[in-house]
Amino acid sequence: xxxxxxxxxxxxxxxxxxxxxxxxxxxxxxxxxxxxxxxxxxxxxxxxxxxxxxxxxxxxxxxxxxxxxxxxxxxxxxxxxxxxxxxxxxxxxxxxxxxxxxxxxxxxxxxxxxxxxxxxxxxxxxxxxxxxxxxxxxxxxxxxxxxxxxxxxxxxxxxxxxxxxxxxxxxxxxxxxxxxxxxxxxxxxxxxxxxxxxxxxxxxxxxxxxxxxxxxxxxxxxxxxxxxxxxxxxxxxxxxxxxxxxxxxxxxxxxxxxxxxxxxxxxxxxxxxxxxxxxxxxxxxxxxxxxxxxxxxxxxxxxxxxxxxxxxxxxxxxxxxxxxxxxxxxxxxxxxxxxxxxxxxxxxxxxxxxxxxxxxxxxxxxxxxxxx
Amino acid sequence: xxxxxxxxxxxxxxxxxxxxxxxxxxxxxxxxxxxxxxxxxxxxxxxxxxxxxxxxxxxxxxxxxxxxxxxxxxxxxxxxxxxxxxxxxxxxxxxxxxxxxxxxxxxxxxxxxxxxxxxxxxxxxxxxxxxxxxxxxxxxxxxxxxxxxxxxxxxxxxxxxxxxxxxxxxxxxxxxxxxxxxxxxxxxxxxxxxxx
Numbered sequence: 001x002x003x004x005x006x007x008x009x010x011x012x013x014x015x016x017x018x019x020x021x022x023x024x025x026x027x028x029x030x031x032x033x034x035x036x037x038x039x040x041x042x043x044x045x046x047x048x049x050x051x052x053x054x055x056x057x058x059x060x061x062x063x064x065x066x067x068x069x070x071x072x073x074x075x076x077x078x079x080x081x082x083x084x085x086x087x088x089x090x091x092x093x094x095x096x097x098x099x100x101x102x103x104x105x106x107x108x109x110x111x112x113x114x115x116x117x118x119x120x121x122x123x124x125x126x127x128x129x130x131x132x133x134x135x136x137x138x139x140x141x142x143x144x145x146x147x148x149x150x151x152x153x154x155x156x157x158x159x160x161x162x163x164x165x166x167x168x169x170x171x172x173x174x175x176x177x178x179x180x181x182x183x184x185x186x187x188x189x190x191x192x193x194x195x196x197x198x199x200x201x202x203x204x205x206x207x208x209x210x211x212x213x214x215x216x217x218x219x220x221x222x223x224x225x226x227x228x229x230x231x232x233x234x235x236x237x238x239x240x241x242x243x244x245x246x247x248x249x250x251x252x253x254x255x256x257x258x259x260x261x262x263x264x265x266x267x268x269x270x271x272x273x274x275x276x277x278x279x280x281x282x283x284x285x286x287x288x289x290x291x292x293x294x295x296x297x298x299x300x301x302x303x304x305x306x307x308x309x310x311x312x313x314x315x316x317x318x319x320x321x322x323x324x325x326x327x328x329x330x331x332x333x334x335x336x337x338x339x340x341x342x343x344x345x346x347x348x349x350x351x352x353x354x355x356x357x358x359x360x361x362x363x364x365x366x367x368x369x370x371x372x
Numbered sequence: 373x374x375x376x377x378x379x380x381x382x383x384x385x386x387x388x389x390x391x392x393x394x395x396x397x398x399x400x401x402x403x404x405x406x407x408x409x410x411x412x413x414x415x416x417x418x419x420x421x422x423x424x425x426x427x428x429x430x431x432x433x434x435x436x437x438x439x440x441x442x443x444x445x446x447x448x449x450x451x452x453x454x455x456x457x458x459x460x461x462x463x464x465x466x467x468x469x470x471x472x473x474x475x476x477x478x479x480x481x482x483x484x485x486x487x488x489x490x491x492x493x494x495x496x497x498x499x500x501x502x503x504x505x506x507x508x509x510x511x512x513x514x515x516x517x518x519x520x521x522x523x524x525x526x527x528x529x530x531x532x533x534x535x536x537x538x539x540x541x542x543x544x545x546x547x548x549x550x551x552x553x554x555x556x557x558x559x560x561x562x563x564x565x566x567x568x
Contacts, residue, residue, distance in 0.1 A: 029498070038481075057428050058431055
C-alpha cells in the first residue's frame with residue numbers, strides 16, 4: 001500500500017454527511033481497494049528508450065523550424081497520422097491477438113499444419129516436422145528437404161498446430177528453438193521486428209531461447225505469461241490438464257499467472273530446477289523443486305516418471321500416440337508409476353509395460369484402449 | 373488546492389527554459405503517467421506513444437505554459453486527454469464502424485492486498501466481493517472512484533478532468549458508493565485500518 005498522505009484523508013465526514021454507516025464503511029473499503037490497485041511499472045530499459053525517442057523527435061523539430069513553422073506543423077500532422085496507424089498495428093501484436101488467432105485453427109486433421117501469414121496452409125505429414133525460419137522469416141526450411149516462401153503483411157502471425165500423435169520443432173529467426181509436443185498450438189509473428197519476441201502457446205513446448213539482453217521473450221498461455229531473456233524451460237498449458245506448469249532448466253524466468261483475477265495476478269521469479277504450477281480453479285500458484293529431466297524428457301522421445309499417477313500417464317500417452325486410453329478400474333486411479341518409457345516404440349509395447357507393472361490388463365478396439 | 377506540489381519548483385525552472393528541468397520532469401513523472409495510462413488500456417505501446425506526445429507538446433509550447441499549476445494534476449489531465457483522443461482514433465480505425473463505442477474509462481482493476489494488512493479471512497472475503505462489484509460498475513463510475521481514492525484528486529480536479537460540473541461529480545461518487553453493496557461483515561476493523 002502506498003503511504004501517500006494528502007488532503008482528503010477524512011473521507012466519511014467531509015465527503016459524505018448523508019451516507020449511512022454502512023455506506024461509509026463501503027467508502028472506506030473502496031479506498032483500501034483503490035490504494036492497493038496493482039500497478040504495472042514501466043521497465044527501466046523502456047523508459048530510457050522512450051526518452052531517446054523523445055529526444056530524436058525534438059531534434060527533428062529543431063531542424064524543421066528553420067524552414068518555417070508551417071512545415072513543422074505539417075510534419076507533426078504527418079507524424080501523428082503515422083503514429084495513429086502505428087497504434088492500430090501495434091495493438092495486434094499482443095498475447096490476446098495471438099490467442100484469438102489460435103482459437104481460429106483446430107486440430108481436425110492427422111497432419112501437422114503450418115498456417116502462413118498469407119493464410120496458405122502447409123501440411124506436414126512427418127512424425128517430427130522440423131521448421132527453420134530464415135531471412136527475416138520470409139523463407140522457411142522444412143525438414144531440410146523443402147523450402148516454403150511467404151509474403152508477409154506486417155504483424156501477421158504464423159500458426160503451427162501439432163495434432164495428437166505428432167511432434168514438431170521450430171527455429172525462429174532469432175535462433176530460438178521450440179520443441180512442440182503433441183496436441184499443441186503455437187502462434188508467433190511471421191516476421192521479426194527486432195523489438196519484441198512473443199509467442200502464444202496452447203499445449204506443451206520446450207523453449208531454448210537465444211539470448212538478447214534488451215529484448216525479452218514472452219510466452220503467453222491462456223492463464224500465464226512467462227518473460228525471459230535467454231534460457232531453457234518447459235511450459236505446459238493443456239486445456240484438459242487441471243494445472244498449467246512451467247519448469248525452468250537454466251537461467252531465470254519471470255512468470256505471471258492469471259492477470260485478470262481481483263486478488264492476485266501472481267508474479268514469481270523462478271530459479272533453475274523449479275517448477276511453478278498454476279491452478280485456475282483455486283487461483284493458486286505454487287512452486288516446488290523438481291527433477292527437471294522428468295519434465296523435459298518427452299522432447300527426446302521418452303518419459304521419465306517418478307511416482308506419477310496412472311491417469312496422468314495415460315492422458316500423456318493418449319496425446320502422444322493419438323489414442324483414446326481410459327481407465328476402467330477405479331482402484332487403479334490412485335496407482336503411481338515410476339520408471340522410464342521409451343516413446344520411440346509403438347503404443348502396444350509401451351502399454352504392455354504399464355500392464356505388466358500395474359498387473360492390469362487392457363483391451364484394444366482400433367485406437368481405443370481400456371485398462372481394467 | 374491547499375498544499376503546494378513538490379513539483380512546482382521544477383515546473384517553474386522548466387517553463388523558464390532550463391533544459392535539465394525538462395529531463396528531470398521526464399524522470400519524475402513518466403512512471404506515474406505510465407501506471408496511470410495502464411489503467412485505461414492494456415496497450416503499453418499506446419501509453420508510451422501518448423507519454424511521448426505529451427512531453428513533445430510540453431517542450432514545444434513551453435514558453436506559453438502557465439507558471440502556477442499543480443504539476444501532477446496538470447500532467448495527468450493533459451495525459452488523460454491524449455489517451456482519450458488516441459483511444460477514439462484507434463476505435464475509428466476499427467473495422468467495426470457501427471459499433472461507435474464511446475466508452476472510455478478505467479478498465480477492470482486487479483487488487484493486491486498485502487497479507488500483513490489484512491489477516492482476517494472474513495474481511496478478505498468482503499473486500500473480494502467489493503472488488504468484483506467495483507469491476508462491474510460502469511467505466512466512468514469506476515474511473516471517478518479511481519481518481520478520487522487512488523490518485524487523491526479533489527472534486528474540482530475530477531470535475532475538470534472529466535468535463536463535468538462539481539455537483540455532478542459529487543453525485544457521481546455518492547451514487548457509485550450507494551450502488552456498491554459489498555458483503556458487510558459486522559465489526560469495524562475496516563475503519564480501524566483506515567484511520568490507522
